Structure formats: C-alpha cells, structure tokens
Amino acid sequence: MKQFLLGLLITLFMSTATAHPQDNLTPEGLMHYYLQVLNDENLPALQDVYHFPHLKLVAGKLTLIDDQKIPVIDIDGLKKSGWKYSRIKTIKVLSEGDNAALIEMNFSRFDAQDREILNQTTFYNLTKNNGYWQILSIHSMGSLAGVKTK
Numbered sequence: 175m176k177q178f179l180l181g182l183l184i185t186l187f188m189s190t191a192t193a194h195p196q197d198n199l200t201p202e203g204l205m206h207y208y209l210q211v212l213n214d215e216n217l218p219a220l221q222d223v224y225h226f227p228h229l230k231l232v233a234g235k236l237t238l239i240d241d242q243k244i245p246v247i248d249i250d251g252l253k254k255s256g257w258k259y260s261r262i263k264t265i266k267v268l269s270e271g272d273n274a275a276l277i278e279m280n281f282s283r284f285d286a287q288d289r290e291i292l293n294q295t296t297f298y299n300l301t302k303n304n305g306y307w308q309i310l311s312i313h314s315m316g317s318l319a320g321v322k323t324k
Contacts, residue, residue, distance in 0.1 A: 180246050194222060196306045201275035202265050204300060204307040209281065213259045215249050225308035233317040255292075256285040263293070275300040275307070296317070 188211035204223070225246055227240035239246065266278040276299055283292040297313040 190222075194306050196308075199279055199307055201267055201270055201300050201307055202314055204309075205265050205298070206262065207275055208309070209260050209262055212247060216234065217245055217249070221307055225303065225310045227309040227311060231311070231313045232312065255283075257283050257291065258286045259284055263300065265281050273302040274310075275302075292301070292318075 179222055191286075196207055198200070199207060201212050208220075208223050211223065217279055221242060224246045226242050230239060242261075260281055263280040263282060264278075265280075268276040268278055270276075276297065278295060278297055280295045282290045282294075285291050294314065296318075298309055299311040299313075300307045301310040302308075305320045
C-alpha cells in the first residue's frame with residue numbers, strides 16, 4: 175500500500191511539474207491568456223505562449239524566430255510607444271482542427287490615460303504540437319511596436 179501511495183504521489187508531482195497554465199484552454203482561451211500575460215509583463219509566460227520556432231509576418235517583413243533566449247515581446251519598446259495595456263475587442267476562430275487553429279483577433283492598445291493608441295486586426299496560426307495551444311505564427315498588416323522581428 176505504501177508503494178502504491180508513493181507511486182501515486184510521484185505521478186501527481188510529475189504531472190503538475192510539467193503542467194502549463196494554458197493546458198485545457200481553447201484557441202480563444204489562449205488568446206485571452208496571451209493578452210493577460212502581456213498586460214502582466216510576464217516574459218516567461220509569454221515565451222511559453224509561443225511555439226519555437228515561430229514566424230512573424232509584420233508589415234510585409236517575414237521573420238523566423240527560433241532562439242528561445244530572445245524575448246518574444248520587447249516590453250521596453252512597447253512602453254516607448256506609449257503602451258500601458260492591451261484589450262481584445264473581438265476574437266474569431268476562423269478554423270480549428272485537433273492540432274491547428276487560425277484566429278482573427280482585433281485588439282487595441284491603450285496608454286496610461288486609457289486613450290486608445292492602436293487598433294489592429296491580426297491573424298494567428300496556433301499549434302497544439304506540445305499538448306497545449308501555442309502561437310506558431312503572427313500575420314499583421316501594420317507595424318507593431320514591441321513585436322520582435324530580430
């Protein structure tokens with residue numbers, strides 16, 4: 175009986191040690207979580223939201239990001255643009271399969287006086303290759319302050 179309980183405790187410990195906050199989230203739920211950790215300026219959580227490697231197509235420039243040591247969001251650059259927080263206006267799941275999803279998200283950025291400084295629609299390809307949803311690519315027609323493109 176002691177061995178059974180010990181085995182059960184080890185199993186529970188191992189499963190929580192590898193758990194991710196985005197486990198069991200839907201693609202739409204991941205996007206809400208993404209903005210939450212962005213607004214919290216939680217860089218480790220932001221890194222885990224992105225799949226490595228991932229692509230960014232921003233204002234016509236395509237960049238492959240494969241180095242996990244490089245922060246996916248330049249918080250300082252974002253703040254220099256006047257950013258204080260972001261808010262989702264709409265999310266549309268355009269397509270979803272077992273391991274892939276395409277999301278259209280309209281969001282706004284606000285300054286410290288709650289003035290909207292940016293409104294943009296961006297497309298996200300998500301993957302579930304690691305057992306939980308992650309951003310595989312971002313497609314933005316305009317430039318985005320704070321978005322790393324090497």
